[in-house]
Amino acid sequence: MTAVDIVAPAISIGERYRDVVSDRWPVTVAPQPDELLSSWLHRLAYANGVSPRAFARVLGLNPGMWWSAALDMRLPADIAKLLYAKTGVTPDQLAAMTLSHGLPKELLLPLRDNGHRDSSAWLQFCCRCLADDAQPYFRRRWRLATRVSCTEHGCRLRDRCPSCLGRIAAFDQAALVPQHYCVACGYDLRRASIPYLSxxxxxxxxxxxxxxxxxxxxxxxxxxxxxxxxxxxxxxxxxxxxxxxxxxxxxxxxxxxxxxxxxxxxxxxxxxxxxxxxxxxxxxxxxxxxxxxxxxxxxxxxxxxxxxxxxxxxxxxxxxxxxxxxxxxxxxxxxxxxxxxxxxxxxxxxx
Ligand SMILES: [Zn+2]
Ligand SMILES: [Zn+2]
Incomplete structure (x- = not known):
């Protein structure tokens, strides 16, 4: 898929979506095993025809950098309540997708981007996992600095798009495109080659x-x-x-x-x-x-x-x-x- 192919269709419901839809949102997506909350939010937005960036406003947030990644760290009670009302996904299921329990906070990759080649990116991925998923999603454990390999496939994880070397920025996606396409260049992350790991x-x-x-x-x-x-x-x-x-x-x-x-x-x-x-x-x-x-x-x-x-x-x-x-x-x-x-x-x- 090229950047031309993934240009969003003209959608104008983003800003007014909250007013238009009364009860449940039209499509609910089920959380996948070990799925990161931000990944589920991006999939939920896409399934309902809203880009991740526009979806931030649906939740009453500013669509700036890291808006969904910040929710991984701490999910405010009012947003959890809204998501439960609109999707039926329970507060316990939502909490299980956050990083507030189960993983040592000190070992999480930080939310920052100084543009340096050797510096950390906030999220990693296994291209084979993404390729195997019916609906590609990002795992909670890919946020840990101690992880460099995929448990399932044994291959090394990546933290950058192999085409443009940009970091994962699905939260900043303004087009209606699934989250496994690079926001900057449109590259399909499932196609990335597998780096060597001893x-x-x-x-x-x-x-x-x-x-x-x-x-x-x-x-x-x-x-x-x-x-x-x-x-x-x-x-x-x-x-x-x-x-x-x-x-x-x-x-x-x-x-x-x-x-x-x-x-x-x-x-x-x-x-x-x-x-x-x-x-x-x-x-x-x-x-x-x-x-x-x-x-x-x-x-x-x-x-x-x-x-x-x-x-x-x-x-x-x-x-x-x-x-x-x-x-x-x-x-x-x-x-x-x-x-x-x-x-x-x-x-x-x-x-
Ligand atoms: Zn894998
Ligand atoms: Zn890219």
């Missing part, structure tokens, strides 16, 4: 994602230490050593995770000998089941600190486990579902 980085990403629920973080005494150490992952060296994780692009964060978790220290997949078996038995004694999130938070905080010679998150609990060994054990205990995307199809090797 197996070691994919495992680190999956391990962090599995244990980093807000509930687990709040319950573990080592939770705040782990959050601090995750934020300072770039300090392992290289171009980004003075930055914090949330300020960096997906490509830059992937680079940091790869430095932290050097492939040369990673055991070759499938290789087995006596030494490896012995080490595996030692690790099995030291490493708790992956369901024990509290213990894993402490282990990961200690291991990330150990890489930089920092004190243990809790005294007397330094196990001496290296990060690649910890993640190797994690990968065996919690095998990934599905084969990595880059093993199935051709990929580009570098961002």
């Amino acid at each position: 197996p070691a980085t994919r495992t680190l990403d999956r391990c962090i994602d599995d244990i980093c629920s807000l509930e687990a973080m709040t319950q573990s005494p080592s939770g705040p230490v782990l959050i601090r150490r995750l934020l300072s992952m770039p300090s392992v060296g290289g171009y980004y050593s003075t930055m914090i994780l949330t300020s960096l692009s997906t490509a830059a964060r992937t680079y940091c995770a790869q430095r932290l978790n050097l492939p040369s220290e990673w055991p070759v997949e499938g290789a087995k000998d006596d030494d490896e078996e012995r080490e595996a038995r030692r690790l099995r004694r030291l490493i708790p089941p992956t369901s024990d999130h509290r213990a894993w938070i402490e282990l990961l905080a200690n291991t990330l600190g150990r890489r930089r010679g920092r004190p243990a998150a809790s005294k007397g609990n330094e196990t001496g486990i290296k990060l690649p060994d910890l993640l190797g054990a994690y990968a065996k205990m919690s095998p990934a579902s599905g084969r990595p995307a880059q093993e199935r199809i051709g990929t580009e090797r570098r961002p």
Whole structure:
């Protein structure tokens, strides 16, 4: 689809939509699993023939930058009430789509755009997920700085349109176009190629994602230490050593995770000998089941600190486990579902 194709039909109901429609809005869209509230709002607007930018006014908001992304962070009670009345989607369902619970706030990507190539974008996406969706939508977990891969497809996420390098700006869409088309250039994000991601980085990403629920973080005494150490992952060296994780692009964060978790220290997949078996038995004694999130938070905080010679998150609990060994054990205990995307199809090797 080209920019010419996606020019909006002449629609004049945007400003007066609230007055025209009395009870329920004509079309209701069901929230999808782990859908971000802003994504649902953009789909709801489109389904009812209103552009996302015009829909801001329907909700009594200024259609400026981030209007829907701001609702992800905090949904005012009057807007929740209006959405419930007009769609039948309950306040609990609406709250579940926000970021106010379930995910550690400190690890969310910030709402800003300084235009710098290596700086963070507020939202990431998996082009294969978007391509598989009947109605493409953005996931809550794609707002986390600790995420660089897709759980479903194993491929690296993107945070920019591969055609114009602009960030996702569906909230600013003035045309009547689904949200998987770039607002700036009209590129279909489902068509993007899949950037390379090393197996070691994919495992680190999956391990962090599995244990980093807000509930687990709040319950573990080592939770705040782990959050601090995750934020300072770039300090392992290289171009980004003075930055914090949330300020960096997906490509830059992937680079940091790869430095932290050097492939040369990673055991070759499938290789087995006596030494490896012995080490595996030692690790099995030291490493708790992956369901024990509290213990894993402490282990990961200690291991990330150990890489930089920092004190243990809790005294007397330094196990001496290296990060690649910890993640190797994690990968065996919690095998990934599905084969990595880059093993199935051709990929580009570098961002
Ligand atoms: Zn995916
Ligand atoms: Zn674009």
